[in-house]
Amino acid sequence: MQEDKAPMTSDHSKLKIPHVLTVAGSDSGAGAGIQADIKACAARGVYCSTVITAVTAQNTVGVQGVNVVPEDFVGEQLKSVLSDMEVDVVKTGMLPSIGIVNVLNQSLREFPVQALVVDPVMVSTSGDVLAGPSILAGFREDLLPLADIITPNLKEASALLGGQQLETVSDMRSAAKLLHDMGPRNVLVKGGDLPDSLDAVDVFFDGQDFYELRSSRIKTRNTHGTGCSLASCIAAELAKGSPMLQAVKVAKRHVESGLDYSKDFVIGNGVQGPFDLLFRLKSYAQNSWRQVGFNPNDLFLYAVTDSRMNKKWGRSITDAVGAAIEGGATIVQLREKDVETQGFLEAAKACLKICRSHGIPLLINDRIDVAIACDADGVHVGQSDMPARIARTLLGPEKIIGVSCKTPEQAHQAWIDGADYIGCGGVYPTNTKENNLTVGLDGLKAVCVASKLPVVAIGGISASNACSVMQIGVPNLKGVAVVSTLFDRESILTATRELHVVLQEAASMSVQRTH
Ligand SMILES: Cc1ncc(COP(=O)(O)OP(=O)(O)O)c(N)n1
Numbered sequence: 001m002q003e004d005k006a007p008m009t010s011d012h013s014k015l016k017i018p019h020v021l022t023v024a025g026s027d028s029g030a031g032a033g034i035q036a037d038i039k040a041c042a043a044r045g046v047y048c049s050t051v052i053t054a055v056t057a058q059n060t061v062g063v064q065g066v067n068v069v070p071e072d073f074v075g076e077q078l079k080s081v082l083s084d085m086e087v088d089v090v091k092t093g094m095l096p097s098i099g100i101v102n103v104l105n106q107s108l109r110e111f112p113v114q115a116l117v118v119d120p121v122m123v124s125t126s127g128d129v130l131a132g133p134s135i136l137a138g139f140r141e142d143l144l145p146l147a148d149i150i151t152p153n154l155k156e157a158s159a160l161l162g163g164q165q166l167e168t169v170s171d172m173r174s175a176a177k178l179l180h181d182m183g184p185r186n187v188l189v190k191g192g193d194l195p196d197s198l199d200a201v202d203v204f205f206d207g208q209d210f211y212e213l214r215s216s217r218i219k220t221r222n223t224h225g226t227g228c229s230l231a232s233c234i235a236a237e238l239a240k241g242s243p244m245l246q247a248v249k250v251a252k253r254h255v256e257s258g259l260d261y262s263k264d265f266v267i268g269n270g271v272q273g274p275f276d277l278l279f280r281l282k283s284y285a286q287n288s289w290r291q292v293g294f295n296p297n298d299l300f301l302y303a304v305t306d307s308r309m310n311k312k313w314g315r316s317i318t319d320a321v322g323a324a325i326e327g328g329a330t331i332v333q334l335r336e337k338d339v340e341t342q343g344f345l346e347a348a349k350a351c352l353k354i355c356r357s358h359g360i361p362l363l364i365n366d367r368i369d370v371a372i373a374c375d376a377d378g379v380h381v382g383q384s385d386m387p388a389r390i391a392r393t394l395l396g397p398e399k400i401i402g403v404s405c406k407t408p409e410q411a412h413q414a415w416i417d418g419a420d421y422i423g424c425g426g427v428y429p430t431n432t433k434e435n436n437l438t439v440g441l442d443g444l445k446a447v448c449v450a451s452k453l454p455v456v457a458i459g460g461i462s463a464s465n466a467c468s469v470m471q472i473g474v475p476n477l478k479g480v481a482v483v484s485t486l487f488d489r490e491s492i493l494t495a496t497r498e499l500h501v502v503l504q505e506a507a508s509m510s511v512q513r514t515h
């Protein structure tokens with residue numbers, strides 16, 4: 001042992017991460033199996049280790065091949081993880097041989113865990129058989145009695161019950177009861193394939209009470225992996241310490257949202273596509289997988305909307321935003337102070353469409369919730385709004401965050417908090433924002449000089465004074481943000497064009513000065 005190395009410590013009290021071990025097959029198409037389990041646990045914020053029982057060649061068409069991992073090596077993987085890594089919950093998926101069922105059984109007796117979730121995978125959703133009838137006996141005799149919950153679909157429940165037909169919710173209740181008699185402490189019979197059912201109904205039985213868990217049926221071909229993901233979400237919630245029914249309900253809701261978010265994905269040519277539980281992929285649904293990121297030059301002509309002005313001139317917010325973009329606005333902020341949340345969200349979605357079609361970023365003033373709900377490009381917050389640091393946590397690393405600052409200290413804090421730019425004002429007195437402190441050109445300059453972030457000037461700026469603002473001679477002042485100059489005018493298009501011309505002239509003058 002090297003003398004200068006710090007001794008290993010076994011102090012695990014620092015942060016115990018909930019841990020699910022999934023014992024399942026690999027799905028090369030990554031919709032189901034081990035891949036789905038890892039995604040589900042990640043989405044639920046739980047660590048996931050893996051024991052691979054088989055490697056399958058599969059895609060959206062079906063299963064083309066299965067290579068079963070020798071049972072000794074499954075045992076070796078189980079021992080590696082269970083002997084060392086403090087697993088809370090074991091979740092099983094594809095167990096393709098009776099030998100593997102036996103090895104698992106022995107391992108669980110040697111290394112007991114808090115809970116065992118058994119998803120009795122036998123037939124893939126494409127109809128391919130993943131575990132033959134010989135395994136049924138192993139399931140029934142060895143695994144079900146150890147399980148805290150089993151999660152069969154209708155076909156699997158029927159197979160475990162010797163081929164009994166299950167066609168109604170009442171059949172599902174009887175099946176849940178019979179399966180419960182085989183030893184598991186809880187049973188969830190999934191009714192996704194129930195004929196003539198408008199809702200998706202699952203029956204949960206805890207040995208005493210039945211619960212019919214209903215949700216609306218989401219029309220999509222992308223359902224491959226829902227079973228594995230549901231069982232993994234249940235395991236993840238149990239690992240966090242949730243009671244069983246609560247874990248099942250949360251998992252079901254999570255899978256439903258995943259189905260909804262990924263319902264329009266086009267992956268593969270087969271009849272059944274994968275769905276994805278990593279919600280951030282939802283932005284794919286809006287085609288916003290374009291490269292994202294903040295370009296400080298976008299602050300050049302920053303249009304900030306105002307619902308009162310639109311009302312006064314009798315125009316819709318979408319017309320206002322469209323005209324500002326046509327006139328040369330390079331970024332748009334929706335600052336709708338007196339609209340209700342639902343109206344704001346609808347307006348934001350409509351404006352986002354227009355902005356995306358022109359490659360113009362759209363930010364939301366104050367309302368992080370609305371920005372998240374419509375997947376806007378970012379937010380602008382002031383000193384008494386949601387702190388930028390928290391906004392960053394909520395919005396993630398890619399979204400744009402702007403912060404209003406009137407002093408160098410605030411500018412420094414905005415940088416520490418992970419903001420992308422600073423809005424500094426009021427440069428001049430303004431009627432748009434009540435009781436706004438005017439900092440003047442000197443105040444603007446002091447903030448720009450202190451700021452490590454790009455700055456946009458705001459407050460009382462118009463085509464007649466924008467040139468003086470841009471000429472204060474600091475390289476990180478990137479543009480002006482304006483409300484009334486654009487939106488309290490008869491023609492937004494003309495007003496934006498006028499300001500754009502002035503800003504371009506100011507920019508070319510500053511280029512001439514530096515040469
Ligand atoms: C670009 C830009 N700069 C400053 C502000 C003002 O934000 P805030 O101080 O939060 O005031 P309200 O706009 O919320 O009244 C801004 N909106 N945009």
Ligand SMILES: Cc1nc(C(=O)O)sc1CCOP(=O)(O)O
Binds near residue numbers: 404432
């Ligand atoms: C929204 C806002 N913030 C300001 C600040 O000083 O932070 S001034 C302001 C209003 C800007 O409107 P107009 O362009 O009509 O003067």
Ligand SMILES: [Mg+2]
Binds near residue numbers: 381
């Ligand atoms: Mg604000």
